[in-house]
Amino acid sequence: MFKKVFTQIAFICAFSFVVSFLLAQWGVNYFIGAAFGVIIQFIGFYTFRTILSAVVALKNKQLENERIKEFSYQGLEVICPCFKQVRQLVPIKLNTANYYKCQECNKRVGVIITPETAIVTEPQDNSIEAINTLLASSIIKANANS
Numbered sequence: 383m384f385k386k387v388f389t390q391i392a393f394i395c396a397f398s399f400v401v402s403f404l405l406a407q408w409g410v411n412y413f414i415g416a417a418f419g420v421i422i423q424f425i426g427f428y429t430f431r432t433i434l435s436a437v438v439a440l441k442n443k444q445l446e447n448e449r450i451k452e453f454s455y456q457g458l459e460v461i462c463p464c465f466k467q468v469r470q471l472v473p474i475k476l477n478t479a480n481y482y483k484c485q486e487c488n489k490r491v492g493v494i495i496t497p498e499t500a501i502v503t504e505p506q507d508n509s510i511e512a513i514n515t516l517l518a519s520s521i522i523k524a525n526a527n528s
């Protein structure tokens with residue numbers, strides 16, 4: 383810790399010395415040049431830190447989106463049975479028991495998957511023309527049979 387701080391201070395001093403030396407070539411006062419060098423470093427560091435945090439935030443968001451996308455293939459939005467009723471997207475594996483940790487209550491929650499089946503029906507066309515056509519064809523069929 384102390385070594386790191388000392389290294390940073392030494393770097394700031396060295397950089398300010400170089401800046402003030404270069405500015406002194408154009409007749410700028412040494413102390414003004416050194417102060418300018420220190421200010422430049424703080425501005426540069428602040429800019430670097432801002433850009434870095436923006437890049438890290440962007441990267442985290444991308445990873446989060448990727449994770450959500452992956453979960454959407456094998457994930458379910460479930461509600462924790464605790465009193466807070468937290469809704470959470472959790473990954474689901476069909477070949478093992480599924481557990482997750484609630485974000486709010488920090489408890490381990492099991493996910494029970496109950497498969498249900500239903501017969502798939504075709505959606506019917508309920509327009510008047512379709513009903514009339516159906517009626518006409520059934521009447522024709524009935525007349526042909528009798």
Ligand SMILES: [Zn+2]
Binds near residue numbers: 463464468484486488
């Ligand atoms: Zn909970």
